[in-house]
Amino acid sequence: MYFQDTINHAITSIKSQRLRTALIILAMSIGVTSVTVLISLSESARRYVINEFETLGTHLVIVLPGRNETTGGPPPLFGETPRDLTLQDAQSLQHSPYIAAVAPLTIGLAPVTYAGLERETNIFGSTHDLLRVRHLTMAQGSFLPVSEAGNVLPVCVIGQKIKEELFTGSTVLGQWLRINNRRFRVIGVLASEGESVGVDFDELVIIPVAAAQSLFDTESLFRILIETKSRDAMTKAVDEVKRIIKLRHEGEDDITIITQDSVVGAFNKILTALTIAVASIGGVSLLVAGVLVMNVMLVSVSQRTAEIGLLKALGASQWQVQSLFLMEAIVLSLVGALMGLLIGQAAIFLIKISYLSFPVELPLWGLISAIMVSLLTGLIFGVLPARKAAELDPIGALAKR
Numbered sequence: 001m002y003f004q005d006t007i008n009h010a011i012t013s014i015k016s017q018r019l020r021t022a023l024i025i026l027a028m029s030i031g032v033t034s035v036t037v038l039i040s041l042s043e044s045a046r047r048y049v050i051n052e053f054e055t056l057g058t059h060l061v062i063v064l065p066g067r068n069e070t071t072g073g074p075p076p077l078f079g080e081t082p083r084d085l086t087l088q089d090a091q092s093l094q095h096s097p098y099i100a101a102v103a104p105l106t107i108g109l110a111p112v113t114y115a116g117l118e119r120e121t122n123i124f125g126s127t128h129d130l131l132r133v134r135h136l137t138m139a140q141g142s143f144l145p146v147s148e149a150g151n152v153l154p155v156c157v158i159g160q161k162i163k164e165e166l167f168t169g170s171t172v173l174g175q176w177l178r179i180n181n182r183r184f185r186v187i188g189v190l191a192s193e194g195e196s197v198g199v200d201f202d203e204l205v206i207i208p209v210a211a212a213q214s215l216f217d218t219e220s221l222f223r224i225l226i227e228t229k230s231r232d233a234m235t236k237a238v239d240e241v242k243r244i245i246k247l248r249h250e251g252e253d254d255i256t257i258i259t260q261d262s263v264v265g266a267f268n269k270i271l272t273a274l275t276i277a278v279a280s281i282g283g284v285s286l287l288v289a290g291v292l293v294m295n296v297m298l299v300s301v302s303q304r305t306a307e308i309g310l311l312k313a314l315g316a317s318q319w320q321v322q323s324l325f326l327m328e329a330i331v332l333s334l335v336g337a338l339m340g341l342l343i344g345q346a347a348i349f350l351i352k353i354s355y356l357s358f359p360v361e362l363p364l365w366g367l368i369s370a371i372m373v374s375l376l377t378g379l380i381f382g383v384l385p386a387r388k389a390a391e392l393d394p395i396g397a398l399a400k401r
Contacts, residue, residue, distance in 0.1 A: 003126070011199045021332065024289075024333075028374055029340035029379075031340065032374050035340075036348070036362055039362065039366035046274070047359070048359065059228040059234055061228060062257070064085075065084055066255070083254050085221040090149065092231055092248060098236045101129040103134070103292075104125075105124065105130070105208050105222050105225060106216065107124060108123045108125070110215065115170070118369050121248075125207055125211060125215075126209050127208065141173045141192060143188055146188075150365070152208065152211045153208045154211065155187045157190060158189055159204045160179070160190065160192045161200075172186055184207055184211070197372040228367075235321040290378065293329060326379060328380060332378060333374050334375060338371075340370070
């Protein structure tokens, strides 16, 4: 019996048992659909989170006040407060040969007012380097001017939503915006950036860092954002930052440094593990489909004993009979997998148009693995019925015993 004959016989058998065929294809397609949708959602979530952190900047290093560690022993009697990061700390880092830009950051919440309209929003205090470090783009005007970080300049840059809500139908550039009890001249409008890692730049007002410290009556910085000159320079820059700040803080190692690569790497590992776990959960449905394949084909074997007996009487070997039933299982699994992929792609398309900001895509490895697992499932669960058919006695099978 040739390979083509085996395929033709399997297709003929499938066509003759339409209800059995429909049940197997339905079960397999549901399993493949669930696997593909779950893989696409989890993998897209991984890519989305990684992309969010990558858009923070290039070769980004974040310096936070306070050391992130857990120590033993009793708590201090009078408590301890980590030393604040200051504007002078940020300025001292600019002399490092491994650092391209330093953007000190002060954050506060304050009401902003223009022409009787008012809303409360986040205020960022920083320098001109924030434009480079955070890869911001301008829609109108210019960003904060290049000047000494300690200069209290009454200028500001606003986000798109602030412009739309407060400056409706009026010229923006050159207007005076009141923040708390101080006035700032609008010199620029940011291009729509949307939300990035919890920060919505469309609802933001950016002022010089010294002006923000004066506005919120503080000398401390919330963060220091650093862009290193290259990826290779990042490790050296981290060591340099630790050394400089330690010298300035009387020998105390009291800062926490987070690198963009470490954050992206950590999230990538976590979400990759989550993707594998979710895909495994979806694979349970394929196992259920495999059990159904096995049960239905066992029934099929009992119904086709005369056919099997005739084949063996005509000289078909055990391997050839077994191959016929295995081919049936493979063909049914393949058809079910293809149908499941079509349904899965339709479901992914519906999710994509429902949530435009969340890019849902099925990766190539997910597509290939769904097909391979479904074929493997059909093959494994088709072995028992095929072996049972191959081991039938020809005389007993012809007698339908």
